[in-house]
Amino acid sequence: MSRIATRFEALAARGRKALIPYVTAGDPEPDNTVPLMHAMVQAGADVIEMGVPFSDPMADGPVIQQACERALKHHVSLRRVLEMVRAFRQDDPDTPVVLMGYLNPVEAMGYDTLAAEAAAAGVDGLLTVDLPPEESGDLAACLQGHGVDPIFLLAPTSNEARIDAICRAASGFVYYVSLKGVTGAASLDVDGVARRVEGIRRHTGLPVGVGFGIRDAATAARVSRVADAVVVGSALVQQVAAHVDDPAAGRAAVAALLGEMRQAMDSRD
Amino acid sequence: MSTESQQTPEWSAFPDARGHFGPYGGRFVSETLMEPLLELEAAYRKYLGDADFLAELDRDLAQYVGRPSPLYLAERLSRELGGARIYLKREDLNHTGAHKVNNTIGQALLAKRMGKTRIIAETGAGQHGVATATVAARLGLECVIYMGAEDIQRQSPNVYRMRLLGAEVVPVASGSRTLKDALNEAMRDWVTHVDDTFYIIGTVAGPHPYPAMVRDFQAVIGREARAQYLEATGQLPDALVACVGGGSNAIGLFHPFLDDAGVAMYGAEAAGEGIDSGHHSAPLCAGRPGVLHGNRTYLMEDADGQITETHSVSAGLDYPGVGPEHAWLKDTGRVQYVPVTDREALEGFHRLTRTEGIIPALESSHAIAQVVKLAPTLGPDQGIIVNLSGRGDKDINTVARMEGIEL
Numbered sequence: 290m291s292r293i294a295t296r297f298e299a300l301a302a303r304g305r306k307a308l309i310p311y312v313t314a315g316d317p318e319p320d321n322t323v324p325l326m327h328a329m330v331q332a333g334a335d336v337i338e339m340g341v342p343f344s345d346p347m348a349d350g351p352v353i354q355q356a357c358e359r360a361l362k363h364h365v366s367l368r369r370v371l372e373m374v375r376a377f378r379q380d381d382p383d384t385p386v387v388l389m390g391y392l393n394p395v396e397a398m399g400y401d402t403l404a405a406e407a408a409a410a411g412v413d414g415l416l417t418v419d420l421p422p423e424e425s426g427d428l429a430a431c432l433q434g435h436g437v438d439p440i441f442l443l444a445p446t447s448n449e450a451r452i453d454a455i456c457r458a459a460s461g462f463v464y465y466v467s468l469k470g471v472t473g474a475a476s477l478d479v480d481g482v483a484r485r486v487e488g489i490r491r492h493t494g495l496p497v498g499v500g501f502g503i504r505d506a507a508t509a510a511r512v513s514r515v516a517d518a519v520v521v522g523s524a525l526v527q528q529v530a531a532h533v534d535d536p537a538a539g540r541a542a543v544a545a546l547l548g549e550m551r552q553a554m555d556s557r558d
Numbered sequence: 559m560s561t562e563s564q565q566t567p568e569w570s571a572f573p574d575a576r577g578h579f580g581p582y583g584g585r586f587v588s589e590t591l592m593e594p595l596l597e598l599e600a601a602y603r604k605y606l607g608d609a610d611f612l613a614e615l616d617r618d619l620a621q622y623v624g625r626p627s628p629l630y631l632a633e634r635l636s637r638e639l640g641g642a643r644i645y646l647k648r649e650d651l652n653h654t655g656a657h658k659v660n661n662t663i664g665q666a667l668l669a670k671r672m673g674k675t676r677i678i679a680e681t682g683a684g685q686h687g688v689a690t691a692t693v694a695a696r697l698g699l700e701c702v703i704y705m706g707a708e709d710i711q712r713q714s715p716n717v718y719r720m721r722l723l724g725a726e727v728v729p730v731a732s733g734s735r736t737l738k739d740a741l742n743e744a745m746r747d748w749v750t751h752v753d754d755t756f757y758i759i760g761t762v763a764g765p766h767p768y769p770a771m772v773r774d775f776q777a778v779i780g781r782e783a784r785a786q787y788l789e790a791t792g793q794l795p796d797a798l799v800a801c802v803g804g805g806s807n808a809i810g811l812f813h814p815f816l817d818d819a820g821v822a823m824y825g826a827e828a829a830g831e832g833i834d835s836g837h838h839s840a841p842l843c844a845g846r847p848g849v850l851h852g853n854r855t856y857l858m859e860d861a862d863g864q865i866t867e868t869h870s871v872s873a874g875l876d877y878p879g880v881g882p883e884h885a886w887l888k889d890t891g892r893v894q895y896v897p898v899t900d901r902e903a904l905e906g907f908h909r910l911t912r913t914e915g916i917i918p919a920l921e922s923s924h925a926i927a928q929v930v931k932l933a934p935t936l937g938p939d940q941g942i943i944v945n946l947s948g949r950g951d952k953d954i955n956t957v958a959r960m961e962g963i964e965l
Binding site for chain 1: 576591
């Protein structure tokens, strides 16, 4: 069984929901990333989502755009992100790692090369933001051939037919984008999200993660009541950005916020 | 000398149902935009076959834009170059001064039919932004234009024109602060306001259906030029020339001639300081296929797949991608894409200005520069149509600065 499936099964057995932090690899400098991954696991992360820097992050708000720019100044691209995952794996054989990024760096590397090298580095899933299922057949096949899950987004604008098609193409988990907008957008309507997640569950037995717009422990806790996983990105990257001159302090701030979210999600009230 | 050739369905069959031109094109966007794009495609298919819509479009093109634009025989330029007869398709005479308005009129009418109340657009040189702000003012629609902070500096008169027309011009300070970043930001706005907002893309790039839709609105250029040339000469031209940034004016001229096998076509890409310098905007001449802004096409990128900074004296050509249909026309050999440097374009700018009394846009000056190379290789019984896609008033500050003159 894959690390992702194993992890979700173990969480379900304990009645817990997954906390999935997102950070941009190489932000604010390459040496920060592996220690940050370990710090997030210690603070309660169940799965780690690693942003692969891209020059034109169309689906991201200003926080992650700037993180990409900081990382690209250090020439952190897909190959270096794979090296980071490989380094992380030496001390953590269990925590699933999902890469999230855009298609062009994947195209530049070549689908089969990427799939083989990602699997060898210990990557468990790949979410390509600008690759809808209609165009994803070749890449999904390469990934699955190497035991890497293709992760897909579902959106508030997805109709029933699209939800069904996406759920059939996906493995690992599906990721519901909780609002119309870019990453880091303002607020989300938890009741509306709850209805959408129920709708998605009619199409798939895969775990359903929810992300975009989750900024604090209270929202994380409320979303965790309706979804299987809570994805937090911009709020954490903001902590990295606030401490660009002192990455250790940035790691501590990320861990502190994640710890609050973990506690709020696990408390039984 | 060419004659009208047999029509084949080969070229008009593209794109396929999912927006592919061979391996290029397609729809590479985040899931949130998929349904809005499918809705747009349905509306576009419906109204392009709707007699009322087409009648309104034709009326606006005639009475508001001033179409048909003339096909002008440039006699002095032809004589000076000593080869083929050179005809200028005068898109510079359109309302707002460039071909861009052909497309913004069409998309704005579509937006109105779809019940959208807010228009957004990206712009590089500002021509598409002005053409969008113009139609938004006329239809009473809210209008927001995204423009790279760098382009706002070098095209300030157009920024003021957009503001006069009531548009909000939003500077984009991310990335290279030029057209590609403005496009990213417009996409971000669209994904946030999909319910009431119509995104008017200015070129034949972006996700399906934009490359096909913008082409169809711009193809009026080639349809008119073909009929005008036939009427003037009784024949088809031997060659067509247009500049290619995203490629909307070029595809507009080329598309109605694609099935005319005897008509050669040349797309002039911005070679900036020269292809070898690395400072250029010529993905077809020196890039490789990849995916950006919703479609697969030729791109300027590094070995890691990061999009690289481009350079051109012309803000309207300063873009690292190109429409996917051009990528396909390159691979199939139907169109030849050739590099034209900043210096050659500037010489073309002066040559047309002095020989014909027409000041071309710096974008169109790239096409003129290609004509300067091509015309002497043809005979006096042969003819070239060059798309004079825009007028050069907006560029006089840039040209003066390049020549060390302070205005």
